[in-house]
Amino acid sequence: xxxxxxxxxxxxxxxxxxxxxxxxxxxxxxxxxxxxxxxxxxxxxxxxxxxxxxxxxxxxxxxxxxxxxxxxxxxxxxxxxxxxxxxxxxxxxxxxxxxxxxxxxxxxxxxxxxxxxxxxxxxxxxxxxxxxxxxxxxxxxxxxxxxxxxxxxxxxxxxxxxxxxxxxxxxxxxxxxxxxxxxxxxxxxxxxxxxxxxxxxxxxxxxxxxxxxxxxxxxxxxxxxxxxxxxxxxxxxxxxxxxxxxxxxxxxxxxxxxxxxxxxxxxxxxxxxxxxxxxxxxxxxxxx
Numbered sequence: 001x002x003x004x005x006x007x008x009x010x011x012x013x014x015x016x017x018x019x020x021x022x023x024x025x026x027x028x029x030x031x032x033x034x035x036x037x038x039x040x041x042x043x044x045x046x047x048x049x050x051x052x053x054x055x056x057x058x059x060x061x062x063x064x065x066x067x068x069x070x071x072x073x074x075x076x077x078x079x080x081x082x083x084x085x086x087x088x089x090x091x092x093x094x095x096x097x098x099x100x101x102x103x104x105x106x107x108x109x110x111x112x113x114x115x116x117x118x119x120x121x122x123x124x125x126x127x128x129x130x131x132x133x134x135x136x137x138x139x140x141x142x143x144x145x146x147x148x149x150x151x152x153x154x155x156x157x158x159x160x161x162x163x164x165x166x167x168x169x170x171x172x173x174x175x176x177x178x179x180x181x182x183x184x185x186x187x188x189x190x191x192x193x194x195x196x197x198x199x200x201x202x203x204x205x206x207x208x209x210x211x212x213x214x215x216x217x218x219x220x221x222x223x224x225x226x227x228x229x230x231x232x233x234x235x236x237x238x239x240x241x242x243x244x245x246x247x248x249x250x251x252x253x254x255x256x257x258x259x260x261x262x263x264x265x266x267x268x269x270x271x272x273x274x275x276x277x278x279x280x281x282x283x284x285x286x287x288x
Contacts, residue, residue, distance in 0.1 A: 007037065009056040009058070010037045010056070010057065010059070011040040011050055011058070012040075012047070012189075013041065013047060013060050013187075014041055014043055016225050017246060017249040019228075020214050021214060021254065022210055023213070023214050023221045023224060024209065024213035024214060025037050025039075029217075030206065030213060033206065043109075044109055044133055045130070047059050047060055048113070051065065057195060058189060058190070058191045058192070060187055061187065061189070061190055062113040062186070063080075063114045063186060063187060063265055064116070064117040064278075066188065066284070067269055067272065067278045067282045068112065069190060070284070070285065072192060072194070074190060074193055074200065075284060075287065076188065076190060076286070077286045077287060077288070078204075078207060078208045078254065078255055079189035080185055080188045080261060082185055082254075082257070083183060083186055084177070084184075084253075085174055085177040085183075087173020087174070087176065087184045088119075088171075088186070089158045089168055090119065090151070090152055090168070090171075091150060091161050091168060092151075092166065093143045093149075093165075096149070098122070098123070098170045100169075101126055101149075101150060102126065103125055104149035105129055105148050106126045106127065106128060106129065106149060106152065107130070107131040107139055107150075107152065108129070109133050114184070114186045115172060116152065117278075118184065118268075120277055121271060121277070122172070124275075129147075131151070133154060136156075136157060139151050139157065140166070152172075156241060156242070176264075180264070183260055184268075200288070204287045204288055208255065215250075215254075226242065269282040269284070
């Protein structure tokens, strides 16, 4: 077990909503009660893999990945990315219907992502091609060059696809809402159980404070993100776009999972297990 003075490894994605959440910790805006946080950033698939090996104390993960982590990690009750009748998009380089996707080669951000799980529920027999979300332009390049027939996109590029000339085939969050009447829980933060109940409670509260700070100082954090986050894709370096993206995935629901979102997590795992995509039933345990 770590001592209080040992660094707490905190890993999160290259998406702006994650840095938004942890800005206050990274920049010393809140009292960390003697805890020192070691920040790491990776793409979504890499984060999921780090947690599988317990290589980090706290990490952002796809909600789907928690199904493989529940023996060693608790799901934190805050920090969720939740789509309420919206979510990742399936985009194509030519007009397609959802029915056309069967048997097609489609890029995904990783097999342990929620987007893959939901799309697999919709279209069980597509041919997956893993393209990590960094660099951001890589997925669109694969579409532009017709290397794939369609792409499941989970980052801010969902807001720019029309300008690029691509077509929306499917919104996974809308499909989920129509199927279940529940929001789609896409990502969340987990904390290692072996830290112990006392540390987990204090650290969880610090993370909640960090999210609250960002929500209460939104313009300050957006200025910081625009100054720091120089994306490989110039289309993503835009204040209006960033504001829209944060409205979707870093909002008051991020401060605490609503009950409907918690139910959505349970339903997602149930359907994934029944479809044979998740290999065992999952008991969801939340930290305080």
